[in-house]
Amino acid sequence: MTSTIGITNQKGGVAKSTNTINIAGALADKGYNVLAVDTDPQGYLTNKLGLENKYKADPPSLFDALKEPTEYQIADLVDNHPEFDVLSSNVDMFRIEQELIASGWRPRERLQMLFKTLEGYDYVLVDAPPSLGPINDNVLLACQNIIVPVEADETSILALEHLLNQIETLEKRYEVNISERAVVISNVNYPVDNEQSDMIAWFNDTFEGRCPVFEVRHRAAIKRSLGAGGSIFGENAEDNDMVDVYNQIASELEVTADGR
Ligand SMILES: Nc1ncnc2c1ncn2[C@@H]1O[C@H](COP(=O)(O)OP(=O)(O)O)[C@@H](O)[C@H]1O
Ligand SMILES: [Mg+2]
Numbered sequence: 001m002t003s004t005i006g007i008t009n010q011k012g013g014v015a016k017s018t019n020t021i022n023i024a025g026a027l028a029d030k031g032y033n034v035l036a037v038d039t040d041p042q043g044y045l046t047n048k049l050g051l052e053n054k055y056k057a058d059p060p061s062l063f064d065a066l067k068e069p070t071e072y073q074i075a076d077l078v079d080n081h082p083e084f085d086v087l088s089s090n091v092d093m094f095r096i097e098q099e100l101i102a103s104g105w106r107p108r109e110r111l112q113m114l115f116k117t118l119e120g121y122d123y124v125l126v127d128a129p130p131s132l133g134p135i136n137d138n139v140l141l142a143c144q145n146i147i148v149p150v151e152a153d154e155t156s157i158l159a160l161e162h163l164l165n166q167i168e169t170l171e172k173r174y175e176v177n178i179s180e181r182a183v184v185i186s187n188v189n190y191p192v193d194n195e196q197s198d199m200i201a202w203f204n205d206t207f208e209g210r211c212p213v214f215e216v217r218h219r220a221a222i223k224r225s226l227g228a229g230g231s232i233f234g235e236n237a238e239d240n241d242m243v244d245v246y247n248q249i250a251s252e253l254e255v256t257a258d259g260r
Helices: 015-031 044-048 050-057 062-068 090-102 110-115 132-144 155-174 194-207 220-229 243-257
Strands: 004-009 036-037 078-079 085-087 123-127 144-150 178-190 213-215
Touching: 004 015, 004 132, 015 036, 015 044, 015 123, 015 144, 015 220, 015 243, 036 044, 044 050, 062 090, 062 123, 085 220, 090 178, 110 132, 123 132, 132 144, 132 155, 132 243, 155 194, 155 243, 178 194, 178 243, 213 243
Parallel strands: 004 123, 004 144, 036 085, 036 123, 144 178, 178 213
Antiparallel strands: 078 085
16 A cells, blocks of 8 residues: 655745655655655756756656656656655656646546556655646645645745645545645744744644644755755764654654555
């Protein structure tokens, strides 16, 4: 049984990719077989993990697989990273939304179709793009479990409302249930000001009884491990106090894995 989780928020810079890499790292560190999928045309995750060649490579890539999902197998598109497997993004992904809409044929269910070929993974974490368009819809429908990274910033409330509305629309239209598995208040830089501290309280109140809310602080060690091409669970990463937080997030996914 594979758990599939989308890391989604249409805002850019809220640590989607950073959380994807570190949650994948935490789960891999616990001994699970993990695949990280980069659906962002900008390919930050792909490039950070040292797969810039894949990002610029000639077809076939994720782009082709989303165009013709029945023609491709996940296993043929995946690369090995020292911590977990990676399905890279590609510069062609900048064209996928146009292609999906122009084709008109189940444009939001392509990743779901491709995921039918998933084999051997305990967890698949999908890094979503910074937009509420067809790519993100593909991520939501394919995963049906989401982790939402947010910033301790007032603009996050409106962004979150838009995301939750979009989820409701998809749930009705496709008769699926998309579960929030965690909210991760990310890149929090202490000391926080009043607005940030109010926002942290707001997230905790709003999601109480719905899903856990975690807080990941701004850490140079996180930046440095990304610079070195991996998570804070990688072989040469420095010890730091966010290891505990990412382990808790990973444990939460373990606990609720059966609940799908
Ligand atoms: N906890 C953290 N500590 C330090 N830097 C962080 C942390 N979380 C995110 N960042 C940095 O913030 C920037 C935005 O994060 P990123 O994961 O690219 O966001 P998104 O994928 O949502 O656009 C990146 O440069 C990333 O390295
Ligand atoms: Mg990103």
